[in-house]
Amino acid sequence: MVDRPQRGPRGTSGGGRVIRPRDWAAPVRAMTRRLSSDGAGQPPAPAARHDAVVDCALYLDGERQPGRWHHAEALAAARRTGNGFVWLGLHEPDLAEMTELAAIYGLHELAVEDAVKAQQRPKLEQFGQVSFLVLRTARYCEHTELTEHSEVVETGQVLLFIGPNFLVSVRHGGACRLAPVRAGLEAKGELLRHGPWAVAYAVTDRVVDLYLEVADRLEDDLDTLEADVFDRQGGDRIQRIYQVKRELVEFKRAVMPLQRPLLRITAELNREVPKEIRRYFGDVQDHLSRTVEQVNSYDDLLNSILQARLAQVTVDQNNDMRKIAAWAAIAAVWTAIAGIYGMNFEFMPERTWIYGYPTVLALMLGISLALYRWFRRHGWL
Numbered sequence: 192m193v194d195r196p197q198r199g200p201r202g203t204s205g206g207g208r209v210i211r212p213r214d215w216a217a218p219v220r221a222m223t224r225r226l227s228s229d230g231a232g233q234p235p236a237p238a239a240r241h242d243a244v245v246d247c248a249l250y251l252d253g254e255r256q257p258g259r260w261h262h263a264e265a266l267a268a269a270r271r272t273g274n275g276f277v278w279l280g281l282h283e284p285d286l287a288e289m290t291e292l293a294a295i296y297g298l299h300e301l302a303v304e305d306a307v308k309a310q311q312r313p314k315l316e317q318f319g320q321v322s323f324l325v326l327r328t329a330r331y332c333e334h335t336e337l338t339e340h341s342e343v344v345e346t347g348q349v350l351l352f353i354g355p356n357f358l359v360s361v362r363h364g365g366a367c368r369l370a371p372v373r374a375g376l377e378a379k380g381e382l383l384r385h386g387p388w389a390v391a392y393a394v395t396d397r398v399v400d401l402y403l404e405v406a407d408r409l410e411d412d413l414d415t416l417e418a419d420v421f422d423r424q425g426g427d428r429i430q431r432i433y434q435v436k437r438e439l440v441e442f443k444r445a446v447m448p449l450q451r452p453l454l455r456i457t458a459e460l461n462r463e464v465p466k467e468i469r470r471y472f473g474d475v476q477d478h479l480s481r482t483v484e485q486v487n488s489y490d491d492l493l494n495s496i497l498q499a500r501l502a503q504v505t506v507d508q509n510n511d512m513r514k515i516a517a518w519a520a521i522a523a524v525w526t527a528i529a530g531i532y533g534m535n536f537e538f539m540p541e542r543t544w545i546y547g548y549p550t551v552l553a554l555m556l557g558i559s560l561a562l563y564r565w566f567r568r569h570g571w572l
Contacts, residue, residue: 243284245362246373251275253380263295269356276387277357280369283309284361296359297321298352309348309363313445315452322353322463324391324452326398327445328367331408337415339430343438344405346445349398351391358387360394372397388468392475395453399478402446406485409439413492420500429500436493443486449479517566524558 249256249265251272260268262279269275281288289303299318305311305325316323328347337343347364360369372393376382382389416432453476455461457469464472528551544550566572 243281243288245280245282246370247277247279248373249275249277250383253382253384255377262292266295266357275356278373278387278390279357279359280373281359281361283363289361292359296352296354296357298359299323302350302352306350306352306361309350309361311348311350313449313452315455317463320355322351324351324353324395325349326351326395326449328364328398329401329405329442329445330366331405337412337431337435339428339434341434343409343412343435344442346441349394351394353387353391356387358390360390367398367401369394369397385465385468388464389471392468392471395472396475396478399449399475399482402442402482403478405442406482406489409442409489410485413489413496417492417496420496420503429497429504432493432497432500436490436497439486439489439493443490446479446482446486450476450483453479513571517562517571520566521559521562524562525555528555 244262247260247262247265249260249268251269252274256268256275260277262277265277265279269277279292281292284292284307286303286307289298289307292298293300293303297319298321302316302318302321302323305323311325313327314323314325326349328349330345330347332342332345334341334343345364345366347362347366349363349367349369350361352359352361362369372390376390376393382393412435416435420432453472456464456472457476461469532551563572
């Protein structure tokens, strides 16, 4: 049960209406003191349970109502007043918590299952009066050196249940925290007056802004890779290039599918989203388009870098083969002459000549030096 709304002074920006949740702490403390007075009657301590609720707030006329709210009584108050809504923030809830919440807020079981598993592509679905928006979040991971095992992009998910009087945000992973979004929105009462879709816009805008940040930081890594590949003193390892490409693919899976849900939100035929909020979503769509262009250009650039490195490997192998062939040609001179004079024939020229041995050695050395100079002049050695 929720207390009836109390009317305060009309000087506030939200029309002066302030609703306070019932204080359940006093009767609980009284019962605790009674049980504590008798040691035999003291109940065992309940097992610790994971609480997925990060924050629950009731907003009336664009202003947050004071106090700590239970999500059930906050929703009841929002429906009773008619001009408010609830923003319930959850972090990695389990199935039992989401099932209990679905019974109160009227969430579809398929959307609840998606919110628990959090392995969905960005999408927008409609379940009666509740819209289900899935966003994939991304964050750039700082690293001192880019190696073949470096994690460049960390991804997560934010799932939004958007109803007439509520918005439930479910966050998985630490790639995008929503506390700064809530604080920024509460400073913009005129935007919050548009209802739950204003919160959906702010969350989506934050997610896309992080996309832009990741894209800008990835550009620095690609510049480093490109410089290392075309550095003839070293040359980059293919494993490092491939690792960055894998991270870019992960980032691409978050960015690219979001285009279709934003197109549906900004469509003129969409009556679920207020017209003013659709304009804000249009700005988010422009930022997303810029990120998509960057991601596509990065993908092409990485393919070019990889192909250039493979071509360099092939050229280096050809150079090595030419060096081996050059040294084999020089060694063949010694092998050929030594093989001829190593034959066991009785009558051979210069066998009894006193200067035959030094002459043959001088001949082999002279031919080898001539071949070495010829190969060096043509770049084989």
